[in-house]
Amino acid sequence: MPRTEALIFRPALEVSFEEFGILIPIADDRTSRVLASLREAGVDTSRLVQVVEEPLITREDLLRVHEPSYVEDLFSSGLERRLLEAYELVDERGGYVRYAPERASRPLSELLTRVLLGATCTYLACLRALRAGHAFSCAGGYHHAHAGFGHGFCVINDVVIALRRLMAEGRIRRAWVVDVDVHKGDGTAALTKDDPSIATLSIHMAAGWPLSLPSTLPDGRPHPSHIPSTVEIPVARGEEARYHELLGEGLTRLEEHLPHPDLAVVVWGADPYEKDELPSAAELSLSLxxxxxxxxxxxxxxxxxxxxxxxxxxxxxxxxxWEPFARFLRWVFQGEGNVNC
Ligand SMILES: [Zn+2]
Structure with missing residues (x-):
């Protein structure tokens, strides 16, 4: 099968935080475990996966979404400060947290290339979905990145970047973003609040980060993390039994707000999983x-x-x-999803 027929996109170099001295509990083998699980189930992943080696997302793509001064920082000596900010590696007194530069084997600045590769996978998955009906990316979903700053481990908002590029290329006119990550898709909501071409749904834990952030930024402006999505579904602790009902109702409201989109991007977080290890994801707990x-x-x-x-x-x-991703992808590619692959 030619490369263009791939349905799963993975970056050649994934964000491996340990290499950069960043101590965030993201298992670097997440993608390889998912693909190994598919192979064990008899799925020929060599026909499905395209390894993405070159970033196709450009400065121009970023400028459709982010403030010019922020983009300038990312492509200049301001990059390191912006990365420390986005990965939340510095405390209020200027000391390092979750960051041990002496343990890094690579300069922090290389992280931007990895992030751009991840955003490229998002864009390619969107392109492929437009032709095949669906596609998957092993990276991306940087939904916390705002116009002028990154936080929550997100430097650039690949979701809005990909959608605006597809619109600029004339491939789509209207889109949904359906965000089922356990954390509110705050960056995506803020970036698209005045954009009638993109409707967003976020179902997330009702308490905790980023909703626990102050209501104003240090300069006194309202904090953009509190801007609601088009359809905002906070799920309180203990309300898990109603999760699917709430999601179903939310999807109906999304469709009423913006019917017949050309594309949907699903920010497919596995962090509502009961076995997830990030402390800030513990407020919502769903089984496999x-x-x-x-x-x-x-x-x-x-x-x-x-x-x-x-x-x-x-x-x-x-x-x-990796388990929730593998569970669903096995279903899709073993044929139950009626996919010809
Ligand atoms: Zn999350």
């Missing part, structure tokens, strides 16, 4: 089967309306983070 049911609900909703969908493996931390 509940996450599978969530993914089926999304899949069927898109399929019934013939909305092409690009799924981005977003948050998911610790040694079990």
């Amino acid at each position: 089967e509940a996450l599978f049911e969530r993914d089926l609900l999304l899949w069927e909703f898109m399929r019934a309306r013939e909305v092409p969908a690009a799924f981005l493996m977003a948050g998911g931390y610790g040694p079990h983070a």
